[in-house]
Amino acid sequence: MPLRTPREHLEDIRRRLGAYGLDGSYQLFTTYIAGFDAGSGHTLLEGFREWLIVQVNGGNNLVWEALVLMLAFPGETGPFSSERMDEERNAVAVGVLFDALERFLADRDGRSGGRNMIQPAYDQWLSQQRWTQP
Numbered sequence: 001m002p003l004r005t006p007r008e009h010l011e012d013i014r015r016r017l018g019a020y021g022l023d024g025s026y027q028l029f030t031t032y033i034a035g036f037d038a039g040s041g042h043t044l045l046e047g048f049r050e051w052l053i054v055q056v057n058g059g060n061n062l063v064w065e066a067l068v069l070m071l072a073f074p075g076e077t078g079p080f081s082s083e084r085m086d087e088e089r090n091a092v093a094v095g096v097l098f099d100a101l102e103r104f105l106a107d108r109d110g111r112s113g114g115r116n117m118i119q120p121a122y123d124q125w126l127s128q129q130r131w132t133q134p
Helices: 006-015 025-041 046-054 064-073 087-107 115-127
Strands: none
Touching: 006 025, 006 046, 006 087, 025 064, 025 087, 046 064, 046 087, 064 087, 087 115
């Protein structure tokens, strides 16, 4: 039986790494998910970066992969990179990645108007930043 939703596909990836040729590393997960997003016409992760920026209250200059690392390791300062990440930190980052994707998709797709709430929340966050003031 084929998977019906992107959320189900992501859950399956998390459970069955070998079925997708993944080694459990944060770097390969993010690469796979970026490819999955591209294959969806860039609709899977639409709004994810903005949602993450509001969640971590910063990182407007970062890509979503680095923002997830900010969420995984609050209070740390960059550079946010998955290179040379030890096994324990990798496990934390992977767990936060899938939890964040699940929460994001629930926020965006799981409630009425959710998709229309992410951009305004980001715009409000942006308007509160001193560096955006004239």
